[in-house]
Amino acid sequence: MELIKSFTRVHSRLKQRIMKVNFVLSAALLVLGLIGLSSCEDEVSNVPTAEAVKDITGSWKVVQLTRNGEDLSERLDLSGFRIGFNSDGTYTLANQLPFIADAPGTYKLSDPQYPFALVLTPEGVEEDVVARFQFPMVKGKRQLSLSFSLGCESNTYQFNFERENQN
Incomplete structure (x- = not known):
């Protein structure tokens, strides 16, 4: 026990x-x-979160034009039309097509980081003209896409541009 x-x-x-x-x-x-x-170390905190300011300066050529979704690129000679955006806030037009503006002037984006519209003020015109703005990457190249109506509200034009001197 x-x-x-x-x-x-x-x-x-x-x-x-x-x-x-x-x-x-x-x-x-x-x-x-x-x-x-x-x-x-928190690697996520080192990732920049601020969206870059959209830089549209340079000469842009038309690569596609649509009206109400129909491609007009084959019907019109788009090769000569250019729009140039300068760093001083002015723009120029060359070999004019029917476009939202018919004279050079000044431009601004609705917001420098998250723009949804491009506002053009042609010389000699009191009112601004506004185009819907998109800035997509297509096949590795930055494009500038402007959509607007000319005269008839039921017709929507979309100009897709590529920067000419893109590096």
Whole structure:
């Protein structure tokens, strides 16, 4: 009987020591894990989140013209028409096609980072003319897409331009 009591005491002490060792190991692993996590560099915080200002300066040539979704590029000679946007806020037109503006003037984007419209003010005209603005990448090249109506509201024209001197 004495042997059983002695065995029970030893067993009880052994259980307590095992529980202490488990507790100490768990605490040590938790501390090491927290140290490891806090030492990691947050790569996401190094990613720039500000949208770049849209730069449309340069000479742009027409690569596609549609009216109400129908491609007019084959019917019209688009090769000569250019619109040039200068860094001083002015624009020029060359070899005019029917377009939203018929004279050189000034331009501005509705918002420099997130533009949805291009506002043109032709010389000698009191009112601004506005075109819907998109600036997509197509086949690795930046395009400038302007949509507007000329006269009849039911006809929507879309001019897709590529920068001529794109590097």
